[in-house]
Amino acid sequence: MVYSLPEEVLEHVFSFITLDKDRNAVSLVCKSWYEIERWCRRRIFVGNCYAVSPSIMTRRFPEVRSVELKGKPHFADFNLVPEGWGGFACPWISEMSRAYPWLEEIRLKRMVVTDESLELISTSFKNFKVLVLSSCEGFSTDGLAAIAANCRNLRKLDLRESEVMDLSGHWLSHFPNTCTSLESLNIACLGSEVSFSALERLVGRSPNLKILRLNRAVPLEKLSTLLCRAPQLVELGTGAYSSGIRSDVYSSLSKAFLGCKELKGLSGFWDVDPSYLLAFYSVCSRLTSLNLSYATIRSPDITKVISQCPNLQRLWVLDHVEDSGLNAVALSCKDLRELRVFPSDPYIADANVTLTEQGLVSVSEGCPKLQSVLYFCRQMSNSALITIARNRPNLICFRLCVIEPRAPDYLTLEPLDVGFGAIVEHCKELRRLSLSGLLTDRVFEYIGRHAKRLEMLSIAFAGNSDLGLHHVLSGCDGLRKLEIRDCPFGDKALLANVAKLETMRSLWMSSCAVSYGACKFLSQKMPMLNVEVIDENGSLDSRFDSCPVEKLYIYRTVAGPRSDMPGYIRTIDRDRVNTIS
């Protein structure tokens, strides 16, 4: 007897299943579940926009309300991906405007978006609510004007760290007076001044505004005006944080902050004048998130602020915080989950800043909930890493950058293999790891053996031979993204682990030792992979098989080779492999 629930009941049950992983599992159960699930899936995440085509997505999932796409590889953030590589949002937006009239949310990361696309978004979706453009480029303030003018129910406009062609600040005035739905506005990446009166009016008529991140051009004197209009703010990004020494500015600012009873997160702080720092003193005890990574203030001032924030969960700061500041963090911020320490000037040998491995060790000791670390420093030792690993086995994300490439343990002059080995051994839930310093194949042996939950691994200037890469590819069962630069990894490891590549989202290798011939072989062997070779120097057609490729990007896909590549990128066409000598 076949017992089956009516569709509506199943649909209702499925509505409680939100994780993509679980939804995918549901759709595998049987044909009818697949059908029901695809009609009620509302949220799509595509981690690599070239892994699937827009029409495949719209064909399978006809009733989507929210789409998130990612384009360029992560290393594009560091100028390793050349101009014009791809990640064009246009075909996606065109297809979605045709197929999803009820789309509400679009989130794009590292994609190229044009003003035309923004205009299309603003006119195609009647109930459009959320637009997040993270590290995107290709559009101007004209496109933003279209969004402001046409999206009647816009709730969130978040430009994150996008590169916007700043034509004028008047785009903000395009928000109609009837627009009162704004909940989150992030314009921190914009260079030029927006019309302040338009901003003030917009803030004033948005009672649900919770997140406001201003750009540097908004002067400190005007900040209190905005705060008085929006005392319900939960997260604030200030503009420039200096104003000459003016006591009236200080007092109105502290009064305004006093009125913000819900404020939990602060960021911005460009050009900080330390004398204004404690204007937000009243907020400190409530703060859960503090981003001082643009604030070039020195240690005693930072320490003063941090010690007032016992509820801090996320702290982003420059290395001016120094070990002493981090000791204060370890003492005061017992709820800390995430720490990021950025370098104030990594390009000079002696930075005159005493931030060492000790700071991180202190925080690992003092902050029991610490899960996520991004740390730039100039020296590291195996003993420090082992201590950190033992202190904090609950680490999920550990990204360490010792600034000098291939820098050894500064105490013993040995490689940092054992230290990172301890990290992967003790932190069993580690999902993301970035390596640096002097590293041999041994560290990869440890990683392959212990880092079973690892999903993303970044490697630079490390390893001795293909064995290193082989350990990673064969051992890390959960690996999804692997990015490698300047390592002596060649063909052998890749060719011995071809199947692994299909279980991963992508593999990036630049300045390594993979040969053109190996790429051709891979492409022939694995039709579900796109093997893209990037060579900005010579002609790809005249490559000998033994030549090493400059940059290599391999990703799995059901969409076949892409057609929007610039001349210096080639997807190895498997049909042609046998005819090319």
Place this chain on the structure above:
Amino acid sequence: MDGTLGLLGGIHGGADGGGGGDGGGVPSCGSILTNSKEDDTMNDQDMLAEVSSSYPVDDDLELGLGLRIGGGGSNAIQEGSRILRPNSCSSSSSSSSVNITNSSIAGFKKSAIDSVSPPNAASVVGWPPIRRAHRMPILANRIKSERKEYSSRAKSYLSVKVNMDGTLIGRKVDLNAHNSYETLARTLENMFYGRQTIGRSRLLSGTSEFVLTYEDKDGDCMLVGDVPWQMFVSSVKRLRILRSPKSRNCI
């Protein structure tokens, strides 16, 4: 089932190349499917054997089946192992600052393999890995310190006016070009008398009919030579060469 579930399958495709896992390798429109490992029985041994046996040993494909570190095989691998062996790493003492050569920058077009000296942080593209937005404080710092340097350099040229009693036209002398009273006095004598004195300057020794004085920060007229040179330089505003001690106060 296969048609519509083609996306979820993945049984076709690279199966003979080691299709690891049923339905595990194919991206769906959602996120990545969990990799079912039941069929992933091929272990590394088989992988290597499989690769070498189906490997077209072609004259044209120099993929180097016989890849040996330091042996024959492709040149790239050979150089890679040569440069990056542990002893070569330690000998280059990468922790200290290394002289950056243009060749090492060009070498990074291909790989670290080609450069002889290990990369220094300042010469490598995209290193250290900092996003564009976080490079701003670095720039701001640079501008600040450059401004400081510029203004301190500007102070290294310190010229003061010199007037002599009875002479209408004054002169200017750069105090930073001197590091003692003696050289200053000689210069002044040269300027105003047009001749050199042998031995100690007469201006300083008090044997001349003139005496060398200066106006300090407070505006007072002081005799040159009483305080250490550096202190003098930091407080002098102008110099005056006056007639004998019996002369009147400077105005």
